[in-house]
Amino acid sequence: MSKLKRMMFCLAVCCVFLLPTSGAFAATGFYFNGGLQTGNYYGASGNIECDELEDVGNDVSVWVMVAGQSSTEYIQAGWGRHWDQSRNYHFYQYNGDEFYHRETGVASPGSTYSYKVERTGNTWSIYIDGSIEDTVSHSDLGWTAGSAQFFGEVHDSEADQSPGTVSDPVTSGYLRVKSSSGTWSDASFTNTYEDLPHQRNNADEGDDNYEQWDNRYS
């Protein structure tokens, strides 16, 4: 093998191993911005501001959630937008013994909406802006709660704008959790997350509200 060929071979090998870790390429996955509170909760609620999204390359959403012990067990409500949609939509979604997702109407940028998922007895109820949207039997979920979560989420590390801008962050306020005895109280984050370098928030442990934004958007 000539010297030139050997050099080209080495360069190609370097490209294969180094470029994917260089951060120059967008990655699809699940990236979170916000906080959670661990515990066996029977409800989560909050008032979430809806904001304009400049770029949606995959999927962007903001929500409140009660999650189970595994990463595929949850019931949530909030607003979001898939890349092939032109507007933000209210949605609720759950996964457990079955998957169910429903989009009920347009969420307008500049407005703040209340979202709530709540278990009473054997029934979960989902509320958007004060109106009941659905009821789900707890047996259709088939799991026990392990946390209440309050996040903004993107699925493409580069092409999705994480909700909020530096000058106009998205506020998630009046975040509350419902205990298994049925009492609602202010949330108190036990963990906070900024999964991507440009995903920023002002959430601290113990908070029951926070602002989030994407550092790349002024």
Added chain:
Amino acid sequence: MLLSKSHRFWIMAIAAALLIAAAMFTLQQMQVFANEETGKVEPETMNLASTGDKVLDEKLHSHNVFFTVADDVKPLITEEEAIQSAKQHRPALAEKAKSISAQFVKYTNTVDGTEERPIWLVTLEGVSVPMRGPVGLEKKEPDYENLKTLIYVDAGTGDVVELVSMGYN
């Protein structure tokens, strides 16, 4: 006046039958009252239209969603226009769907108050929206044998009313 044994027997029998009928009527009324309390409509009281998938029908009913036969109204938009509207609403999902079909029905949701709204029920087979969270989620696609996305298109205006994605075994 004294009644014969056979007259007494028949009077007793008729009285017993009347009592049983009254009891059954009362029980039925109590049942109706209970259903009104929970907001659930009994499927047997509606002229239900099947999606063609019995499991899907049952799951929709459990979500308080009922489709009924729409034989007394006519859609203002055609089936093709309804499918086109659904495709424009979610082009990527429509492109991935194994098949797309539409059915003209009336849509009732006993929880959110929607009552007998004429719609084209557009079904996208084999696709669903992605899962969103929670922290630690690694899988985007719901892991079920059956994936369906239903897009409700208003039969008068062609506007998309709502979208439902489901996964089940």
